[in-house]
Every structure is written in structure tokens, then in C-alpha cells.
Amino acid sequence: MTEKVLETEVVVVGGGPAGVSAAFTLGRQKIPTILVDRKPKEKIGDKVCGDALNPILTKWCYDQVGLPQPDPEKKELMEIAETIVLRGSNPRVILPMGLGSATVDRLRYGQKLLHAAEELESVSVMAETRVKEVIVENNVVKGVKVLTPEGEQSIMSKIVIDASGSSGVVRRRLPLSMCTKFPQKIPREEMIVAYREIIRTKEPHQFQKGLYLTYEKELEEVMPGYYWFFSRGERELNIGLGYLMIEENLGKNIRELNQSVRDRYFPDAEILASQGDQIPARMPLPSLVHNGFITAGDAGALANPLNGEGHGPALFSGIKAAQEILKVREEGKEYTEEHLWGYNKWVWSYFGVEFAMGIGIIKFIFKFGYPEFEWLIEHGIITEDDINTQLYEPAKGHKGMLKKVFKLARKPRVLMGLRKTLNHVEKLVKIAQEYPDIENFDEWNRKLEKELETEL
Numbered sequence: 001m002t003e004k005v006l007e008t009e010v011v012v013v014g015g016g017p018a019g020v021s022a023a024f025t026l027g028r029q030k031i032p033t034i035l036v037d038r039k040p041k042e043k044i045g046d047k048v049c050g051d052a053l054n055p056i057l058t059k060w061c062y063d064q065v066g067l068p069q070p071d072p073e074k075k076e077l078m079e080i081a082e083t084i085v086l087r088g089s090n091p092r093v094i095l096p097m098g099l100g101s102a103t104v105d106r107l108r109y110g111q112k113l114l115h116a117a118e119e120l121e122s123v124s125v126m127a128e129t130r131v132k133e134v135i136v137e138n139n140v141v142k143g144v145k146v147l148t149p150e151g152e153q154s155i156m157s158k159i160v161i162d163a164s165g166s167s168g169v170v171r172r173r174l175p176l177s178m179c180t181k182f183p184q185k186i187p188r189e190e191m192i193v194a195y196r197e198i199i200r201t202k203e204p205h206q207f208q209k210g211l212y213l214t215y216e217k218e219l220e221e222v223m224p225g226y227y228w229f230f231s232r233g234e235r236e237l238n239i240g241l242g243y244l245m246i247e248e249n250l251g252k253n254i255r256e257l258n259q260s261v262r263d264r265y266f267p268d269a270e271i272l273a274s275q276g277d278q279i280p281a282r283m284p285l286p287s288l289v290h291n292g293f294i295t296a297g298d299a300g301a302l303a304n305p306l307n308g309e310g311h312g313p314a315l316f317s318g319i320k321a322a323q324e325i326l327k328v329r330e331e332g333k334e335y336t337e338e339h340l341w342g343y344n345k346w347v348w349s350y351f352g353v354e355f356a357m358g359i360g361i362i363k364f365i366f367k368f369g370y371p372e373f374e375w376l377i378e379h380g381i382i383t384e385d386d387i388n389t390q391l392y393e394p395a396k397g398h399k400g401m402l403k404k405v406f407k408l409a410r411k412p413r414v415l416m417g418l419r420k421t422l423n424h425v426e427k428l429v430k431i432a433q434e435y436p437d438i439e440n441f442d443e444w445n446r447k448l449e450k451e452l453e454t455e456l
């Protein structure tokens with residue numbers, strides 16, 4: 001039997017938020033696009049997640065390209081959060097986390113986005129279609145080989161978008177010779193393993209309209225990590241935990257760690273769903289493009305290393321990757337690494353800057369432990385303003401925090417550690433802001449790698 005060969009302009013691998021937002025953006029401009037996902041169509045979007053998503057981001061996506069927003073009437077949006085905090089093991093230690101957020105139903109919202117993309121004439125969706133191989137000729141990605149319910153097929157394209165989530169299936173199948181500016185495989189110790197349950201309580205729970213990231217005593221076994229309690233309604237919650245997969249944490253039982261906390265807070269809860277998965281927890285890939293290749297969402301390591309927030313970044317980066325493709329196309333150019341380079345600059349100016357603080361905090365907690373981190377919050381050395389400044393106005397630096405260090409006179413070691421952390425974050429922010437032209441990439445990347453090796 002001869003193998004079937006399809007042709008299109010763009011193949012999108014993955015129908016999660018990064019893939020659907022990219023396909024939608026391309027489809028609106030009538031670009032022939034095939035989106036493939038290994039899941040059955042009615043399950044696309046059903047991702048293991050804490051379900052938190054900032055409506056400011058979905059509004060931005062709507063304003064940019066008309067991407068539909070989650071609708072509360074249709075239970076796509078579960079609940080707008082009124083309290084968003086990081087809470088220490090001592091419940092008195094509370095750090096408000098600023099900007100708004102909400103919980104969404106991943107499957108319902110994911111299906112809405114998938115249908116919106118599929119309704120566009122130039123977009124076709126191939127469900128139950130798994131990418132097996134990437135077709136590469138002379139260092140240019142030419143398409144993918146897939147396994148469908150009808151058998152093997154090749155899909156030839158001018159560009160492939162890897163939106164396959166944390167597994168990065170396209171990147172991992174590229175020849176090593178093409179992986180000089182990004183890792184073919186993200187190292188295990190730069191991944192978070194995370195597990196979540198959706199539970200129903202008998203009585204209204206104690207986290208009403210709240211998103212709580214908390215440090216429970218169980219985390220002492222799996223540093224650095226976090227628990228969450230995200231309200232999805234009066235008697236429904238998404239709870240779970242995540243921690244870095246460093247050597248010391250291997251072999252720990254994540255379900256048991258979750259159960260121990262669930263038993264303490266919600267002994268009578270009914271478990272509606274439970275599952276685990278992985279999330280990248282690092283700076284973005286140093287480059288996210290190659291000839292005929294671009295990557296978005298988790299596949300590009302675009303989840304916040306501090307809290308694993310990657311749904312919004314996936315939507316956002318899917319749109320931006322598609323816009324980069326549209327720009328190159330409009331200029332009548334080919335989809336080469338060089339022509340797609342502008343996307344790297346955007347990713348680093350946005351996520352590179354944002355994630356730097358997360359990297360700094362993870363290192364601080366790893367070195368000094370949660371009690372010292374909580375002490376900084378309790379004594380007003382790290383405040384909501386400091387976090388927001390680092391996240392949204394990093395150019396302002398951390399002078400505010402350093403002014404308060406006189407309070408640390410009693411803790412010279414922590415003072416030194418905080419100084420080093422803030423210095424490290426500032427340097428990472430600067431490196432992110434100075435993302436180079438392609439000719440100067442190697443020098444920039446050496447600087448980045450050296451800075452990332454910094455120990456506190």
C-alpha cells in the first residue's frame with residue numbers, strides 16, 4: 001500500500017493552548033494549516049492542570065486576534081479569584097500575588113478554542129494522529145510523519161510549529177546537528193513533576209474564591225516545590241503539588257505527598273479526577289526557531305519556573321509564533337532560522353525577563369530553606385510590590401528590597417544570600433533584555449550559561 005502524502009503550508013503539532021491559538025491566528029489569515037493531535041477530538045484540551053488562568057491574558061489574546069475568551073455561563077470559566085496569595089507553612093505568612101486570576105475548565109475551554117480554529121476554512125484538524133518522525137532535508141524541517149487510525153502518512157509543509165507540550169516531540173526528533181542553539185531534550189532536573197486532584201467537599205471549603213500557593217511541611221521532603229489550593233466553586237477545588245525533579249527528589253511518592261495534605265485539609269472530600277504530568281521549570285529555550293521550525297508553549301519551556309503557570313504563556317506564545325510566520329510570509333521570505341529570529345527576541349524580552357525572578361527564588365529556597373524565605377515575607381522584606389516590580393517593571397531593579405535589608409542585620413548569612421539572589425536575578429534580566437542578533441548568539445549564550453551556573 002502506498003503511503004498517503006498531504007501538503008500544507010503549516011503543520012501545528014499539538015492541540016493544547018499553544019497549538020490552537022497558533023492555528024486560529026493562521027486560519028484567520030487564510031493560511032493552509034493542519035493541526036495534529038494524538039488525542040481523540042473530543043478529548044483535545046483535556047490537560048492535567050491546576051486550572052488557574054489570568055483573564056487579563058485571555059483578554060489580550062481576544063484583542064490581538066479575536067481568540068474566544070472562557071465564558072462563565074458555559075462553565076468554561078469556573079470562578080474569578082478574589083484572593084491570590086502565597087501562604088507560608090505558618091499561616092500568618094501571606095504574600096499577595098497581585099494581578100487577577102481565575103479557574104477554568106480545561107476541557108471545555110480547550111474544546112471551544114479547537115472548534116473556533118477548526119471553523120476557519122483553511123484549518124483542518126487531524127485527531128488521533130501521533131507524530132512519529134520529523135522530515136528533515138539539508139537542515140530544513142520539511143514536514144512530519146504521523147500515525148493515524150488509517151495508517152502512516154507524511155504531511156509536507158513549509159514550517160512545523162512544535163506545540164506538543166512538555167514532551168517537545170518535534171524538537172526531540174530533530175537531528176542533533178540542528179540542536180546547537182537549544183537542547184534536543186530538556187534535562188530532567190529542569191522539569192517539575194506535578195500532580196493534581198479535582199475534589200468536591202461536603203461543606204463549603206475554606207479557600208472560597210481563592211488561589212493559594214502554599215508551603216506545607218511535607219515539602220521538606222521534596223525541595224524546592226509548592227502546593228496549591230485553587231477554588232473552582234463553593235464546594236469544588238483543584239489541589240495538588242509540584243517539585244523539581246532533581247536527584248534528591250527522585251523516587252518520592254507524589255500521590256502520597258498529596259494525600260497527606262488532602263487528608264489534613266479535606267478528610268471527607270470526594271475525588272473527581274486525579275493525574276500527574278511534567279512542566280518545564282527553567283528559562284525559555286535559548287532559541288525557539290530553526291529552518292522550517294518554531295516552537296511555543298511548554299515545548300519552548302515557556303512556563304513560569306516559580307509556579308508552573310504555563311496556560312497563559314502557551315496561548316500568548318502560540319499567537320506570537322503564528323504572527324512571526326505571517327510577518328515572514330508577508331515579506332515574501334522563506335521560513336529560515338534567520339528570518340524567524342524576531343520571535344526569539346520577543347520571547348526573551350517578555351518571558352526571559354519574567355522568569356528570572358522565579359529562577360532566583362528557587363535557588364534561594366534551595367539554599368536557605370523555606371523558613372528563611374518565609375521570614376523575608378513575614379518581615380516585609382519581600383512584598384507584593386517587589387514581586388510585581390520584578391515581574392512587570394524589572395528595569396526598576398530591586399532597590400526597594402535592598403533598602404529593607406537593615407532588618408537582616410541579625411541574619412548576615414541570609415542577607416548575603418538575598419544580595420546574591422537579587423544580583424543574579426538582575427543579571428539574568430539584563431541578559432534577557434539584551435537578546436542578540438543571530439551572529440552574536442554564541443557569545444550571548446555563553447554569558448547566559450555562565451550566569452545560570454551561579455550558585456548562591
Ligand SMILES: Cc1cc2nc3c(=O)[nH]c(=O)nc-3n(C[C@H](O)[C@H](O)[C@H](O)COP(=O)(O)OP(=O)(O)OC[C@H]3O[C@@H](n4cnc5c(N)ncnc54)[C@H](O)[C@@H]3O)c2cc1C
Binds near residue numbers: 053
Ligand atoms: C499538575 C499541573 C498543574 C498545572 N497548573 C497550572 C495552572 O494552574 N495554571 C497554568 O497556567 N498552568 C498550569 N500548568 C501548566 C499548563 O498545563 C501547561 O503549561 C499548558 O497546558 C501548556 O500548553 P501547551 O499547549 O504548550 O501544551 P499542552 O497543553 O500539553 O498540549 C500539548 C498537546 O500536544 C499533543 N501531543 C503531544 N505529543 C504528541 C504527538 N506525538 N503527536 C501529536 N500530538 C501530540 C497532546 O495530546 C496535547 O494535546 C500545570 C501543569 C501540570 C502538569
